[in-house]
Amino acid sequence: xxxxxxxxxxxxxxxxxxxxxxxxxxxxxxxxxxxxxxxxxxxxxxxxxxxxxxxxxxxxxxxxxxxxxxxxxxxxxxxxxxxxxxxxxxxxxxxxxxxxxxxxxxxxxxxxxxxxxxxxxxxxxxxxxxxxxxxxxxxxxxxxxxxxxxxxxxxxxxxxxxxxxxxxxxxxxxxxxxxxxxxxxxxxxxxxxxxxxxxxxxxxxxxxxxxxxxxxxxxxxxxxxxxxxxxxxxxxxxxxxxxxxxxxxxxxxxxxxxxxxxxxxxxxxxxxxxxxxxxxxxxxxxxxxxxxxxxxxxxxxxxxxxxxxxxxxxxxxxxxxxxxxxxxxxxxxxxxxxxxxxxxxxxxxxxxxxxxxxxxxxxxxxxxxxxxxxxxxxxxxxxxxxxxxxxxxxxxxxxxxxxxxxxxxxxxxxxxxxxxxxxxxxxxxxxxxxxxxxxxxxxxxxx
RNA sequence: GGUCCCAUCGUCCAGAGGUCCAGGACGCCGGGUUCUCAGCCCGGUAACAGGGGUUCGAAUCCCCUUGGGACUGCCA
Numbered sequence: 001x002x003x004x005x006x007x008x009x010x011x012x013x014x015x016x017x018x019x020x021x022x023x024x025x026x027x028x029x030x031x032x033x034x035x036x037x038x039x040x041x042x043x044x045x046x047x048x049x050x051x052x053x054x055x056x057x058x059x060x061x062x063x064x065x066x067x068x069x070x071x072x073x074x075x076x077x078x079x080x081x082x083x084x085x086x087x088x089x090x091x092x093x094x095x096x097x098x099x100x101x102x103x104x105x106x107x108x109x110x111x112x113x114x115x116x117x118x119x120x121x122x123x124x125x126x127x128x129x130x131x132x133x134x135x136x137x138x139x140x141x142x143x144x145x146x147x148x149x150x151x152x153x154x155x156x157x158x159x160x161x162x163x164x165x166x167x168x169x170x171x172x173x174x175x176x177x178x179x180x181x182x183x184x185x186x187x188x189x190x191x192x193x194x195x196x197x198x199x200x201x202x203x204x205x206x207x208x209x210x211x212x213x214x215x216x217x218x219x220x221x222x223x224x225x226x227x228x229x230x231x232x233x234x235x236x237x238x239x240x241x242x243x244x245x246x247x248x249x250x251x252x253x254x255x256x257x258x259x260x261x262x263x264x265x266x267x268x269x270x271x272x273x274x275x276x277x278x279x280x281x282x283x284x285x286x287x288x289x290x291x292x293x294x295x296x297x298x299x300x301x302x303x304x305x306x307x308x309x310x311x312x313x314x315x316x317x318x319x320x321x322x323x324x325x326x327x328x329x330x331x332x333x334x335x336x337x338x339x340x341x342x343x344x345x346x347x348x349x350x351x352x353x354x355x356x357x358x359x360x361x362x363x364x365x366x367x368x369x370x371x372x373x374x375x376x377x378x379x380x381x382x383x384x385x386x387x388x389x390x391x392x393x394x395x396x397x398x399x400x401x402x403x404x405x406x407x408x409x410x411x412x413x414x415x416x417x418x419x420x421x422x423x424x425x426x427x428x429x430x431x432x433x434x435x436x437x438x439x440x441x442x443x444x445x446x447x
Numbered sequence: 448g449g450u451c452c453c454a455u456c457g458u459c460c461a462g463a464g465g466u467c468c469a470g471g472a473c474g475c476c477g478g479g480u481u482c483u484c485a486g487c488c489c490g491g492u493a494a495c496a497g498g499g500g501u502u503c504g505a506a507u508c509c510c511c512u513u514g515g516g517a518c519u520g521c522c523a
Contacts, residue, residue: 013523048522112521130452139450142519146449155521162523186451186518209453216515244459247472251460255471274460277516281458284473294486333486344485393482408482420484 006038008177010064010071011166013045014056017227018063020219020280021181021211024245028208029179030069031246031268038176042074043169044085047159052087063228066238068261073173081173086165089172093160096168096198097153105197106153113154115164117141117193125188128206129273133185140189151190163187167194170203179206179270182277206270209249210277219280235308235339237296240289247288248278258291286336293341294333298325301341308342314349324348326430330422347416348430351439357417360443363410368445370400374407375446378428379437386429393425414443 010026012018018026033040042064046052061076073079083089097113100106106115119138126132141149153164160168170178185207195202213223225231231241243259246252252259252267259267296304302325309316316324327348328341335341346353363371374396381392397404412424415436421427428436440446 011523015523045523051522109521114521133451135451142449144448144519149519152521157521159521161521166523181517182452183517184523187523189451207452210516212516214458218516247459249459251471253461255461257460257472276453276460278460279458281473284459287473290486331485334484336485390482403482405482412483418483422483422485424482 006033006036006177007041007173007175008033008038008179009041009043009170009173009175010069011043011045011169011180012060013048013051014053014060015048015051016056017229018060019226020228020245022060023063023067023228023241024211024248025179025181025208026064026069027067027242027245028250028270028273029177030071031265032177032179032206032270033072034265035268039072040069041079041081041173041175042071042084043173044075044087045162045165046085046087047162047165049157049159059227059229066232067228067242068238084173086160086169089165089169090158090160092168092172093154093165094158097160097164100153100197103197111154111156111158112152115151115153115194115197117148117150119148123189123192123196125185125192125205127185127188128204128270129209130182130185130207130275135189135192137189137193140193151193153194163190164194167191167198167200171195171198171200175203177206178203179208182207182210206273209274211248212277212279214279214281216277216279223280233339235337235341236285236289237292237304237338240285240292243292244285244288247284248280249274249276258288258295290333290336293336293338298329301325301328304338305342305345308339309346309349312342312346312353314342314346316349319349323430330426330430332422334420334422344418344420347418347421348427351435351442354415354417354439355442358413358443360414360445363445370402371407371410371445374400375411375440379433379440379446384429384433386423386425389425389428390423410445414439414445 008029010029012022030040044057046057073081073084075084097106100115101108101113106113117137117140121137123135123137124132125135138148141151143149151163152161154160188205192202211219213219219226225234228241232238239260242261246264247257250273252264253272256267293301299321302321305328306316327345331341331345335344377396378389378392381388393407394404397407408424411428412421413419415424415427415431437446
């Protein structure tokens with residue numbers, strides 16, 4: 001299908017956590033590499049001595065792993081084209097700079113090395129997504145007054161600049177596809193000039209549309225969560241963020257919107273990537289997350305929710321896996337995130353939060369007497385099952401000319417402390433006779 | 448200011464000259480199921496930025512305008 005073997009890379013600079021834009025870029029590179037059976041390479045661009053830290057590098061790697069993006073070559077696992085950290089490749093940059101210096105294509109300015117930008121040359125950037133873009137070399141890098149500005153390759157501190165290092169590295173690492181954000185389109189001509197100076201073959205370029213906030217401005221801190229771990233903390237599944245991010249600027253076609261990594265990998269194609277910047281829409285993310293939540297098997301769902309129950313200080317250890325999984329399966333589609341699922345189901349694990357939410361002061365005394373009678377009978381049913389309880393309740397209500405909700409709602413409040421829950425007899429059945437008796441008694445409705 | 452990019456429902460995508468008085472999804476609104484809510488089912492709302500061309504015919508091609516965006520660092 002494509003002429004060359006795919007070597008794609010993600011090259012973040014460790015000056016912050018893995019943010020949404022970076023994750024999106026990494027994701028598309030990963031998808032393209034995996035789709036073609038190629039290699040996905042991770043390179044750390046830590047030439048900014050001021051802002052780069054090992055901690056940030058760590059969190060970026062962790063973020064990628066969390067998203068399920070694995071790499072074949074990288075700073076932590078090595079590979080045949082390493083090292084994969086720019087700070088460890090300084091000799092290559094110097095060596096190549098000397099070469100251009102010797103050939104008179106660059107000059108020194110103090111300790112810095114500057115590339116002499118030629119003017120009057122025509123170039124065409126063949127972008128796989130944006131199509132052909134015509135470039136005049138004299139306009140690639142200019143001063144405010146429009147005059148040609150030469151390109152710094154090596155800074156005075158001995159570190160290479162981005163536009164220079166990226167060319168050396170992509171060449172040395174034999175990167176065949178450079179897939180990155182659209183904000184790099186205007187950098188590409190500078191890099192092309194360097195490729196030309198070295199006489200190297202260009203990689204394929206593919207620029208991805210930007211991701212915008214709801215106000216259509218480039219996604220930033222003021223739009224709220226920007227790091228992938230913030231989404232993890234909010235209770236979004238990695239599979240969901242993966243799915244959602246893949247949908248920004250690309251469609252699988254044939255109305256497929258919910259997919260896992262395998263399906264996305266199979267269907268992905270750079271040819272189907274959009275040019276238009278995409279707005280990050282939380283509503284859609286919520287929808288995607290809920291869909292993935294629904295598709296989770298009971299054990300996986302339990303494992304995803306457990307950390308959030310823990311955060312709420314609920315006595316997780318008192319319950320068996322089966323009980324917790326049953327509770328979550330009763331929760332059904334309630335809750336769009338694992339965090340919400342945990343919150344909305346707290347009463348299955350502990351009575352304390354229920355007491356905090358509800359005091360039964362809304363039940364008048366005469367009503368209380370009637371309810372005691374009903375709950376008394378309910379608690380003594382021979383078979384403790386949801387169906388049995390519901391049948392009993394319906395019969396009892398019919399007999400007493402009472403709407404079912406008049407007993408169902410009080411029961412719900414007492415058991416869950418909420419006005420919303422799964423079917424109340426389901427809840428009652430799962431909680432167990434003893435627990436229900438205890439809760440009802442506490443509110444003076446039984447015992 | 449300069450260079451470059453983009454432009455279909457509120458949002459994400461379909462649409463690659465006729466099959467489009469524009470299709471799907473999210474959201475929103477209404478209805479059904481019902482002990483609540485979610486879910487599920489059914490229905491609805493809503494767009495080709497504007498103006499010129501080209502053509503028998505344009506959402507699709509060209510130009511202009513307008514509106515967004517990116518870059519313009521010895522940051523990446």
